[in-house]
Amino acid sequence: MNSSLYRIEVCWPDLTRPASVFHERRKRCKTARGADRQHERIVNLWVDRLRGSNFYRLTVSRVPS
Helix, strand or coil: CCEEEEEEEEECCCCCCCCEEEEEEEECCCCHHHHHHHHHHHHHHHHHHCCCCCCCEEEEEEECC
């Protein structure tokens, strides 16, 4: 498989809405350093997307292939 799949979970402070789960597919990195950079990029991307919302937890994890 030539791509990595990331799972993004967003928890809201009122806890009445369940955590939102999104999947993001990116090209797989060849080195551990590259994978760390890609993870940071995805975290920053989702923080920017959710900047106006009132969330209290953002979890980004790589889904094993």
